[in-house]
Amino acid sequence: MNTRATLSLAMRALLRNRSRSLLTMLGVIIGVAAVIVTVAIGVGARTSVQQQIASLGSNLLIVQPGSVTTSGARTGYGGASTLTPADGLAVATLPGVAAVSPTVTAREQIVAGTQNWQTTIDGVAPTYTFVRSWPLASGTFFSEQDVASAAKVAVLGQTVVQNLYPDGSSPIGSSILIDGVPFTVVGTLAPLGQSGMGQDQDDTVLVPYTSAMERLTGQTTVSALDVSASSAASVDTVQTEITSLLEQRHRIVAPQPDDFQVRNLQDVAAAASSTGAIMEFLLAGVAAVSLIVGGIGIMNIMLVSVTERTREIGLRMALGARAKTILRQFLTEAVMLSTVGGTIGVCVGIVGTLLVSLLAKWSTVIPISGVIAAVLFSALVGIFFGYYPARKASLLSPIEALRFE
Amino acid sequence: MRPVVDVRGVTKIYDLDGQSIRALDGIDLTIDPGEFVAVMGPSGSGKSTFMHIVGMLDRPTAGTYSLEGTDVSQLDGDARADIRSRRLGFVFQAYNLLARTSAIENVELPMVYAGVPAADRRRIALEKLEEVGVAQLKDHLPNQMSGGQQQRVAIARSLVNDPGLILADEPTGALDSKAAESVMRLFRDLNEQRGITIMLVTHEPDVAAHAKRVVTFRDGHILSDATQDRKAA
Numbered sequence: 001m002n003t004r005a006t007l008s009l010a011m012r013a014l015l016r017n018r019s020r021s022l023l024t025m026l027g028v029i030i031g032v033a034a035v036i037v038t039v040a041i042g043v044g045a046r047t048s049v050q051q052q053i054a055s056l057g058s059n060l061l062i063v064q065p066g067s068v069t070t071s072g073a074r075t076g077y078g079g080a081s082t083l084t085p086a087d088g089l090a091v092a093t094l095p096g097v098a099a100v101s102p103t104v105t106a107r108e109q110i111v112a113g114t115q116n117w118q119t120t121i122d123g124v125a126p127t128y129t130f131v132r133s134w135p136l137a138s139g140t141f142f143s144e145q146d147v148a149s150a151a152k153v154a155v156l157g158q159t160v161v162q163n164l165y166p167d168g169s170s171p172i173g174s175s176i177l178i179d180g181v182p183f184t185v186v187g188t189l190a191p192l193g194q195s196g197m198g199q200d201q202d203d204t205v206l207v208p209y210t211s212a213m214e215r216l217t218g219q220t221t222v223s224a225l226d227v228s229a230s231s232a233a234s235v236d237t238v239q240t241e242i243t244s245l246l247e248q249r250h251r252i253v254a255p256q257p258d259d260f261q262v263r264n265l266q267d268v269a270a271a272a273s274s275t276g277a278i279m280e281f282l283l284a285g286v287a288a289v290s291l292i293v294g295g296i297g298i299m300n301i302m303l304v305s306v307t308e309r310t311r312e313i314g315l316r317m318a319l320g321a322r323a324k325t326i327l328r329q330f331l332t333e334a335v336m337l338s339t340v341g342g343t344i345g346v347c348v349g350i351v352g353t354l355l356v357s358l359l360a361k362w363s364t365v366i367p368i369s370g371v372i373a374a375v376l377f378s379a380l381v382g383i384f385f386g387y388y389p390a391r392k393a394s395l396l397s398p399i400e401a402l403r404f405e
Numbered sequence: 406m407r408p409v410v411d412v413r414g415v416t417k418i419y420d421l422d423g424q425s426i427r428a429l430d431g432i433d434l435t436i437d438p439g440e441f442v443a444v445m446g447p448s449g450s451g452k453s454t455f456m457h458i459v460g461m462l463d464r465p466t467a468g469t470y471s472l473e474g475t476d477v478s479q480l481d482g483d484a485r486a487d488i489r490s491r492r493l494g495f496v497f498q499a500y501n502l503l504a505r506t507s508a509i510e511n512v513e514l515p516m517v518y519a520g521v522p523a524a525d526r527r528r529i530a531l532e533k534l535e536e537v538g539v540a541q542l543k544d545h546l547p548n549q550m551s552g553g554q555q556q557r558v559a560i561a562r563s564l565v566n567d568p569g570l571i572l573a574d575e576p577t578g579a580l581d582s583k584a585a586e587s588v589m590r591l592f593r594d595l596n597e598q599r600g601i602t603i604m605l606v607t608h609e610p611d612v613a614a615h616a617k618r619v620v621t622f623r624d625g626h627i628l629s630d631a632t633q634d635r636k637a638a
Contacts, residue, residue: 002520004523005517005523009517012506012510016503016504016505016506311501312503315497315501317489318462318489318495319489319495319514319562320486320487320489320490320518320519320566321486321490321518322482322483322486322487323482323483323486325486325518397463398462398463399457399462399463402462402497402501
């Protein structure tokens with residue numbers, strides 16, 4: 001007997017008991033739908049965390065000044081004034097370092113025409129757009145020459161643009177006052193949105209770091225160095241090299257604590273994604289359990305079905321069905337129940353996922369591999385839980401099956 | 406002429422709660438092509454056991470059984486299923502049609518197991534339904550047909566693989582006398598006009614009267630084996 005005949009026999013047997021077939025499938029439908037929704041939410045959450053981390057820049061390392069102790073009180077990281085632009089230039093010469101941008105941060109009131117706004121002023125180098133993977137929306141960025149001359153030029157973030165130019169006019173070429181000092185706007189940054197910590201990254205004004213030091217903070221140190229490693233693989237090596245270079249430059253010997261700290265954003269990313277992976281694993285595990293429960297439901301119904309259809313099995317044997325044919329038919333019925341249930345479950349799961357992302361505003365990603373795995377797994381459930389009842393049916397003696405009351 | 410059924414010394418012993426019951430005890434019987442044999446006897450005489458062995462639904466404890474010249478008593482389950490599928494046709498007392506399945510699909514079923522292509526199945530099934538006079542009921546479900554009609558569908562089903570022998574187990578047991586008479590007439594027509602060999606188990610003399618030969622069983626032995634003039638058609 002060929003496959004098509006087997007399939008059509010199994011399908012007819014299932015269609016003869018529509019409502020029972022549907023109820024049997026329900027377990028698998030719910031199981032698979034649960035797998036799809038939970039995996040979609042898990043992968044979605046992980047992807048969005050990864051995107052937020054990636055938006056911080058490519059292969060980014062951040063060097064911060066260390067803690068300083070004043071009358072016994074330690075300030076914590078960033079408190080010391082130990083990093084200089086010269087440190088930045090030295091780090092830039094290391095192999096494996098693609099670019100370095102020092103950052104000098106100040107919080108100032110800015111004025112443009114009749115509007116004013118308080119925001120973060122970041123003094124940076126022209127390499128900043130590369131290091132932070134942050135493209136311009138319009139205009140140009142300031143040059144090395146602007147840095148050398150501590151030029152009074154600025155590049156505005158989108159939030160600042162919206163607040164200083166509410167009429168929508170182009171800020172390029174206009175003049176703004178930062179802490180009373182006039183700066184010319186040369187460009188605007190592309191919108192970046194919220195950071196992983198919920199900060200509005202667009203609420204910023206960029207100026208050359210030299211200008212920030214000379215005209216705004218009046219300091220000779222920088223608040224951080226943003227370092228971009230040339231590849232993701234070299235991040236760890238670069239981190240070690242920066243540490244030893246700065247220890248050397250700052251004359252720090254072994255027992256002494258470093259007066260700086262090098263942070264690697266890949267660590268943050270790895271931690272975040274491993275948390276996500278654990279969550280996903282847990283959710284998928286719970287969903288898999290529900291699938292197995294669905295499979296037990298199938299086995300239960302198939303066993304009832306074998307008992308109920310004993311006479312039918314006897315008849316089929318009398319009409320020439322081999323034991324193997326009977327086994328194949330009942331196994332096919334079980335696999336059909338579970339696979340059709342799995343497919344319906346995928347559809348329900350996709351609809352459920354769309355509802356979740358629509359109503360809860362969670363970002364979700366339905367992985368194709370997950371969909372395929374769910375359907376395959378449900379087919380496996382059918383084979384596994386269908387085999388026992390099918391074998392039981394095939395072992396019936398035709399004469400006893402025919403006599404069965 | 407090669408006999409259809411040739412049974413030599415067939416014995417069947419059941420083990421029931423540690424007690425062995427000798428249902429058949431050394432049966433010898435030959436059925437030639439074209440015969441119409443009625444097997445009679447009270448319940449417990451062994452006539453049903455005999456039919457199950459001839460129908461290859463059961464195996465004898467001892468003795469040999471040749472079907473159309475081939476010794477089939479030693480065959481395994483698959484080979485037995487194949488012979489049931491290709492050489493034997495069954496008609497049961499309770500019709501045994503698949504519920505919620507149309508007449509024509511019921512008739513097609515043995516051909517599915519015999520591996521007949523789908524297109525041929527439909528055509529042959531319709532032919533056989535016409536032959537037994539219920540072609541107009543082909544799309545009816547069993548519960549939409551009378552007992553006589555269901556039994557005719559079951560007879561059509563037994564014919565589809567051109568069997569060498571049709572085995573009928575109390576085929577009129579569930580029918581009223583009029584329907585029973587009409588079903589028996591169908592069996593006679595199949596035997597006389599198509600030359601189909603039929604072995605029929607019954608305990609009703611009225612039914613047995615349609616056969617050319619009556620074999621009577623008692624306590625696992627053949628009590629009598631006689632050729633008779635048929636009841637007038």
